[in-house]
Amino acid sequence: MTNTTSASRTSVDFSELLACARELSLAGRWDRALGLLETTSVGEPADRTRLALAIAEVALESDWFAGTDLARSRIEAAAGLLPEEDWDLGFARLRHTYHHLLLVDGALRLGPDGKDPATLAGMRQQAYGLRDRAPDEVRRGWASMYLGLIADNHFSERTAAPAHYTAALEAGESGPDPLLAREALRHLGDHDHDFGDPHRALERWRRATALGAGAGTVPGTLSQQLLLAVLARDTGDEAGARALATEVARWAGAIGAVRIEAQATGFLAGVDPTAPPQHSEDIG
Structure with missing residues (x-):
């Protein structure tokens, strides 16, 4: 080579x-x-x-x-x-479809409204197929992760998603795949936060931040830091929340992570990135 x-x-x-x-x-x-x-x-x-x-x-x-x-x-x-049935090719296509349907003209479009029901159903069926024919546990975990994201962000099925994230976390921990575990913890923590358990959310989000940093994901770690800023604001530490979000915006802008930069800037303007319909799944 x-x-x-x-x-x-x-x-x-x-x-x-x-x-x-x-x-x-x-x-x-x-x-x-x-x-x-x-x-x-x-x-x-x-x-x-x-x-x-x-x-x-x-x-x-x-x-x-x-x-x-x-x-x-x-x-x-x-x-x-590659043959059409190649798993990694199918997963790349699933990710692309998921992102394409979620981001319209640079803005989030959460939930099923305005989306073709057949396209949504086909995407979910594709994710189930990838999960069921995954060649190893980590790939199976990534398919489960996207089943949770699809349930949360395209079907607004908040009660259905955590089981998929839990399966993804188990695969990420046993693999091990720290990026998969980080992703699952991030979204499980979002559900903890929404359902009124900030202490559990903090535990999961801190661990997700450390896993992401250890795996070298700079934009992913910045997106996690913004969630910690959300919890700081929730507990009354507005100065700490703003300081952290300011640095997230600065760093994200410096590396060209425009979506995280916009989310951090919105947070500084008073927007809660975890408030419905803008759940924390939106970025990273």
Whole structure:
């Protein structure tokens, strides 16, 4: 495997290159990660599919946090190399559909109103299919995670979602996959907060913040910090809440995570990012 530029050709271990690109993406360096991957040349068919899927994953992260529109073409490029039933391809498509239906003209559209019922039902059926045919427990956990997100954010089925998040948490802890565990804790904590248990929410959100930081996800950690600001405001520490949110907005703006920046700015203006219909699932 080679990474090529106009000036040089350098041989590096392919798995290490994919891992480095993944870490760059987690850090919010989506342009750099895509640049690294898209200038990489591989010969083996299996490596070409891994590369195409890695490119699609980075593009999905960029679209979600930075508001770009990069994933669709990258997912279809990967589809040209893989059988239709490939699990990772299906999961990339599920994520893209979920995000596409949730974000309209840069704004959140929560709940089923204004969305095609057949499209929503098809998305949920796809998630169940991915869960049931997952090749390992961690992938099964990620499918469960999206079943919870779909129930919460597209069907407004708040009582149905926590069971899916709990299944995702168990998979993330046993995998282990700290990013999956972080995601599940984030959303379980949102339900704790909504149902009047701020102490349990704080416990879960603190743990989610630490897991995300340990895994290197900069935008994900910033989104968690904003939830801690919400709890600070809830307990009367407005100065602490504003100080934390100000730094979240500053950091998010610096890395181009425009959605988190907007949410933090809204919080400073008095908007509660966890209040219905704006649940904390909206970002990250």
